[in-house]
Amino acid sequence: MGRRLSWLWPASLKNRLFISILLFVLIPSAFLQTRSITKLETMMKDNISQQNTAQLAFLKNNIESLKFGVLGAMLQLERDPNLKARLGRSGQESGEDRKLQIENTLLLVKQRLMNAVVPVHITLLDKQGQVYNTLEEGLTVLPVRGSEILQQPGFSALVSSSESYLWTVHEPDYLLSSALPGTQLFSLFAKLQDTEGGTFAYLRISLDMKTWLNSITNGFQVKQTYYLLDGKGQPILMERNDRIAQQLHGMLAAFKQDSARYFTDPNGLFIYNGIYLPNMDWYLINRFPLEALSGNIEAMKRQVMVSLLVTGAIFVLIMYAIVSSTVRPLHNLQKKMSELVDKNLNVSIPERKYRGELLSLARAFNLMTGDIRKLIERLRMEERQKEAIRFQMLMSQMNPHFLLNTLNTIKWNARGHGDTGTSEICQNLGKLLESGLNSDADLVFLKEEIELIRAYVYIQSFRYDHRFTVDYRIGDGLEYALIPKFSLQPLVENAIYHGLVHMKDGGRITILIIGTGDRLRVEIGDNGQGLEQGAAASGKRRRKGIGLSNLRERILLLYKGRGELLLLPLPQGTVAVLDIPLLNSSPYEEGDHHVENTSG
Template structure:
């Protein structure tokens, strides 16, 4: 068996060996390489996902700090506060307290409805304090103003405000935390002189607890200040090694906006950190590496097991399918060898087969039957073509006799100086010569116009010039190809049907123009119209001895020549009292080979 696999001689073993060398082995190698790449991608995605979460943590906290800053700016820009807090104010203290508290409550309700409570404090230079909360102890407005003034003086006007973490001065029923995140600023009048101070505080621990409570429950979150002091941690035992804290600090000193990540091999943990320059806080997330790569390792194990199982199933299926394919193929090969010897009188039994093999054998049997049918039809059509050709040769005898007779009459008319008979013979001869040429289907437009004018010449001689023909066309379309005998039947229909009951004759207009890639032919007459002609013929019980060519004949020839790219429409214009036949064909131009040639193709 091993020898046969190494040197396969039959189709079955060749198929198996080819699948093994070209499919199974390369597929397995590609899967292993792909698994490694997928593992790296999944791990990177896990890290990126945690980075995005830290970025969202930082942005949410910055948004909250931004709300507090904007509130500070709005208070500074509120003219009513200066009106009540100014040393020159004439308002009663009760009125000032009522209006200032109303402004503070309105500001808090507008900006901080969806956040933890924010506490607003405003003091004037006289030591009066106004606030929107219940304090743990009385607020010393003079001390608050002096602390803010001194702190800003120490900053040497680097910024009009400053952030700090202070001891909580709010009632425990409102803010249970012991610390508050606070932003302080002076209130300046139009001359940049301070007339008061403002302090905005928030229970940041409560906000951080709410945010981390909705984040990753298996991760630990820490917040450190610029000195490395712990401001908040989501888990009691959550700590960061001093070495990592120092490295984060150095990283943020060079790139404060960068989101950094470090791995602790000792703790088998991943640390991600983001820095907030405005608060000088470092936000840190600690997550176990086992947790980070848990999903990746599970996918890897599942994929490897699936690869092994699929490989074994693929090998078994290859052997089974190759056996089912080669057996009927051998029968098909034998029957195809016998088909030529037995003149296609062979079939293959289809019992016991299903699916594609059954379709293949059924198609083979149908093909043999169809080939026999086609051979029979070809023989019948060949006999029919010979018969039709014979009939055409026979039918050409009569027109040739008529043409020779017509030439004789034309000679006699010329001899007797009978110009009318001579002109009729010339026009009729032109039509007969064209009808004898059965090899041409398309002729130049100029030649077709000549046939039409020859026919009209005969009719006008017959009916004493009762009909007037007007032709309008672009001379550049002289060699445009049109189906032979297209215009003459339309003119004939107009005379026979449109002017049948007319004593005074009629007007026929032929307008030929190019429209884009189409040739548009319009044949118009002012006759009675198709409906009136049919009614008149029915009343008179008129039956012609020879059936006319008619519109149906022209439509059929257009369909055979252009395969749906040409059209013929018949309309009746009631307003203009005329019948319009429109023919549209592809615009084909056949230039003559030399000057003076007729342009026949």
């Protein structure tokens, strides 16, 4: 999975920085900006909806007040004794005077209703078929009889109904069609009855709802569109637009339950709020244009996104330039590093072109190349010195080889003349010389080191006329323990020359080798003069010389402080103690021939 994702992540540092800026700066910024705009849009819509709800509540109260005002005007006319008396005296005074007085009474009622800033039109019919209205002077209508007006839908429904009044919403009838063109009226049809329940006149009070609604909403800061629908969703006050009617019809149930709820049209251009009028079973709905308050929100979104993209592009270009200025020196450094081998490290970066951290990097690179050149030069010198030393070692091996060949000649010559002792001395001395020629190994098996000691002791025993003996005590399983080559010979030599050389007879050297845990302990003791007497006998130096110093240095180099060499006094004689780590090595299996077999 990780390998698959690695293909999506660029390898170049410059491209990585670019992708990182895009993923972690620009995209989050765009998301936050979009989220902020969405929140701002939601807040604006909520605030607008609250204002619209308050305005609808205000209009609702005014409409209900109008309704109760019209009912009050009806009751006032029904209880006006003068009006009832005039309507009943049709033959006692001239028709024009009576009509003028009755219409003046209607005009007084109209004026009181028009204090609510609503156009009012009142029509009255008496039992004799006379028609009275409140049309302004100059407006003419065709002469009609009361019987014709009673055939109109509103009066016809009232006459056939048992109710004393009813409300209707209708277009102007033929009586007002020429005087009030294009109006939408909300009318009260009522029967004016006396105390005995008899009807003495028919009344219609019509309110021009469209004109009233326009006049009362002119004071609002934002021009809005208002719709009136009845309880069944049929339009009362609405432009003839079936699509809007269908949209509003789907909102009625929500507005009836919660007047604070609002809807937004699919294009996001308008907010719809509504309120239910239970006394009239009406719905009052307003449409608020969003662009009237803050402009087109979608245009604002596009503008913000364009601004964000332009800003992001400028930011990317600036960051790309900065990253390029940072990565370019790194590419130059990479190029210089590639040239190191081809130019034999004679490469440097011009420091004058860099500043800050890049200047420190250039200085570090130049310092590194200089140190590498010095180190290589030093290694070359050491290599030349090693070659010279190796040459000298090869030259120095020529003499031991010559001596070894000479010893072999002496050995065979002595054996040919029957001198067995000289032959054996030559053979043991040859073993010592042959072991010295093998300079490759620093550690040898303990058994090999003991064989060299036996050869050395054999030679020294002839020299001192067999005046001392050697006792070997070696622990079990230590034959293949590793021990520094020629580490025991200097100790045995020290015991012979400084301890037993002045004894006439009875000298004894004890070689004790034991293994304890992870340590190998070698003790070589003698019963000779001891440390103090040996020093007094020599008169010049104590019982330690070049051999012991050389052995101590080799132990220090091989074991890094984990080995030690001590000379300890005994009641008679001296003991040399060599304490080193125990390193056991497995012997070669029989049949393995990793070295030359010289037994035959």
